[in-house]
Amino acid sequence: MLLLKVAILSLLHPQQVTVNNIVITRQGGQLDVDGQRQASYLSRGRFQIRVAPDFRRTYTGQLEITSKNSELQLILTATEDDLIAAIVSAESPGAALPAALEAQAIVARSWLRASRRRHGHYDLCDTTHCQHFKEPAPQGVRAAAATRNLVLLWQGKPFAPAYSASCGGRTRSAAAIGWRDEGAYPYFSVECPICLRNEPEWTRHFDGDGAATLRAHPHSEAARLALGRRLGWDALPSNNYELTESPNGLLLKGRGSGHGLGYCQKGAAGLARQGRSPAEILRHYFPGTNIMSRQ
Numbered sequence: 001m002l003l004l005k006v007a008i009l010s011l012l013h014p015q016q017v018t019v020n021n022i023v024i025t026r027q028g029g030q031l032d033v034d035g036q037r038q039a040s041y042l043s044r045g046r047f048q049i050r051v052a053p054d055f056r057r058t059y060t061g062q063l064e065i066t067s068k069n070s071e072l073q074l075i076l077t078a079t080e081d082d083l084i085a086a087i088v089s090a091e092s093p094g095a096a097l098p099a100a101l102e103a104q105a106i107v108a109r110s111w112l113r114a115s116r117r118r119h120g121h122y123d124l125c126d127t128t129h130c131q132h133f134k135e136p137a138p139q140g141v142r143a144a145a146a147t148r149n150l151v152l153l154w155q156g157k158p159f160a161p162a163y164s165a166s167c168g169g170r171t172r173s174a175a176a177i178g179w180r181d182e183g184a185y186p187y188f189s190v191e192c193p194i195c196l197r198n199e200p201e202w203t204r205h206f207d208g209d210g211a212a213t214l215r216a217h218p219h220s221e222a223a224r225l226a227l228g229r230r231l232g233w234d235a236l237p238s239n240n241y242e243l244t245e246s247p248n249g250l251l252l253k254g255r256g257s258g259h260g261l262g263y264c265q266k267g268a269a270g271l272a273r274q275g276r277s278p279a280e281i282l283r284h285y286f287p288g289t290n291i292m293s294r295q
């Protein structure tokens, strides 16, 4: 079984963590492990990590802790299936049916296979840069096991499939939002009947710099991210909008949330409720791809 190395909890910039009942504190370039000076700490199995004062999470695998760049660096080595279970648990709405969970598991596995070694000596981090993880819930574990080794291929090669929360009624193509990923899947704009019927319209108004950014790069993901960084992540919910000039700036009316590329979580949950299989759901959002078993 494939093993991956993930840098965990780096967003918390930990100086001290408790692993089960062992207190590990950074001291200079070394660790203090329950009063003993050590260069690193290694543990295997299932463990609970607590970061003061009230954050705790359980992981399974091998954990190595060292001191790096003035904080503790925690590297978890885990099996692919354990990570997929954790991703599916983090990314799926509570009431999602097995077909949607399994489709999300295949997306996650394809993404993991195509995204190895993003960080040099480890594969991934657990921030939005790479991938959020949660403690694996039982339905996530089942979805990972039911889809073991299944990946999405485009022109015979694995790729890192994009997904977002809700496309708002129609997914985007990579070209439409200026998404550059050389040689990867181009993404096609497909209708998403569940979002079309159920996603409420949102309205936003932009003037000054925000309007200038949108006039220069309308509908682009780069513009959406730039506005998000400047004005907050709800400034522009999605790339699915109509844009009109008004006397005091730009008026946007849109639907959905997220970049709108590829797999739509809300739409997939709806297709699963209509009885569609994981393969049918994936073929809908990723036209032209195949699902294959790859060791």
Ligand SMILES: [Zn+2]
Residues within 6 Å of the ligand: 118, 119, 124, 125, 126, 127, 129, 130, 131
């Ligand atoms: Zn990363």
Ligand SMILES: [Zn+2]
Residues within 6 Å of the ligand: 166, 167, 168, 169, 170, 192, 194, 195, 196, 264, 265, 266, 267, 268
């Ligand atoms: Zn959708």
